[in-house]
Amino acid sequence: MTRPILVTSALPYANGQPHFGHLVGAYLPADVFVRYHRMIGSDVLYICGTDDHGVANTLAAEKEGVPYREFVQRGWDVWNDVCGQLGISFDNFSQTCREVPHYALAQEFFLRCKKSGHIVRRDIEQLYSPKTNRFLADRYVVGECYVCGHDDARGDECPKCGSWLEANRLKNPRSRTDPEDKLELRAAWQFELDLKPFSEDPLVKPWLTEFRKGLKTNVSKFVFEKMIEGEGLESRPITRDLPWGVPVPNVDLDGQPIEDVDGKVLYVWFDAPIGYISSTMEWAERENKDWRRYWIRKDGEDGARLVHFIGKDNIAFHCIVFPSMLAWQQVDGDYSLTGPGKGEQYVLPENVPANEFFNLEGKKFSKSDQWTIDIGPFIEKYGVDRTRYYLIAAMPETSDSDFIWRDFKARNDKLANAFGNFASRILKFVAKHFDNRVPALGSETLDRVTNEVRTRTEAMARAIEEYRFRNALDEFLGLAEDGNQFLQDTQPWQLRKTDLAACGAALHQALQYLPALSALAQPFVPGLAASLRTQLNLAPRGAGPLLPSERLAEGHALGEASVLVAKIPDEVIASELEALRGTPED
């Protein structure tokens, strides 16, 4: 039996504005992976949701005078719309602010980590804002640099002298969002998750060895050479004093009180990834399925394949922190709990395909500098499939890459010419000269098309399994190029004048590329795949093995041919660039 597959995309921050960088980094590749697996009949589940807690959300909500819950709901709506527009096919898109099932599960995670001895209490000093009645994170603090005296140093770094600062040592500290808000240093304490034993933990070590082998080099260098073997792991705070978040429970697993936790909530990076699980539980409840199938494995069994798609900034959480939390859910004793019981444990990730960053014409996307592309209008204008096609083709898989308007046109036109026009030239030919029905194959064979389809399909499958989506996309387009080459070699437009049966036989073969192309297109450009099937008068493709491919039988009545992919005029690109730069091009 094949293993179930659980795919997640990084939980977007409810406060964040989605742009192409997010989509191309963590959502689109996951969606391609998931659509591919659905197509071949894998048991795959795709889970996401918004990350609703944390200081940035509370500050933004307060600034607008909106209740927290309402504020993050708006964020959810935005992300849900954008992902929907781009055809990101989540099985469930939840929120970490939902008390059922998220809060209870997050609290259970805390209690189990505590019970298994990985949570410690630590006294700290932190900058406190009397005006807003809370402790502020370093990045919300500004003050006078204690190295160079610059008065506008940030809590983490001085922009003037470049020194690496400790926020607590800043002189004259104040809130970044409100200069009148003078901060004071106050004693506090928080719970911390002690990550020191992580890499040597007997539950973790065997997994870690395997995990390392599958990671892209940029990911494994960061996790292993820098963090585990380099700096070493420390304990990190997992609670904060905030009015918005999952409350730290005040009774432990054994019914003993946990002192002084009023006003404390679980901190974002402890709380957020649990959202992957609670979102799965929510899905299971709705669909009457079993969430444990994807998250829990019995000792000695493989369990599901867990794959986290993220941007590169999220590597530490998904490769170290969340796995440690999952592993440290093991507790002895008889408790009535949701997670793994005796002889069970949570699955640990098989891979964390982290993409690099995606910029716009060489510079970082920035809404405030107007250096951006509005996703909604863009997709309305160019269509979801053409958007997806380009973003996949330009995806920052191995290094940072760019959205480049001229490249968008070039890629789009290539797709229109090699793929769209290929379907069009055959279908119109058959409509004109063969009554729009699949001609007879005669004594010819389908060996050539069958072999080419197999080669391309296998290469595409391999690339997707290795998270090389750009290469996978090339195989799809490559099959269309094979088809064009076939026509060039057989020249049915010549045969028509001399030998109509031979002409029909050639077209019969050429037509067979099209159902295969609709299959290869499906993970990347599902709308185009469907349109092509309509033009072929084929029912939507169900799940099933990629091979053997479908065949258009002799006499099959085809649908009506029309332009699948339109080209983009130069003037359109010129005006987009002008709008972006604010000046006409040189």
Added chain:
RNA sequence: GGGGCCGUAGCUCAAUCGGUUAGAGCAGCGGACUCAUAAUCCGUUGGUUGCAGGUUCAAGUCCUGCCGGCCCUACCA
């Protein structure tokens, strides 16, 4: 401060452990063809691999220094 990445054809990018004459696509140029969305197919121009050294039988690849661009540093993909 610490760590990492990148620099290859006009443009976007490849090149497994160091191993043949550094490859594709786009653009350009020349040709063939006419079924098709001026498309497709064939051919072709174009490189001192950022600079300077070093190691090696052999360097785009490894080492040192420099120049230029970018990112991470655990709370803004």
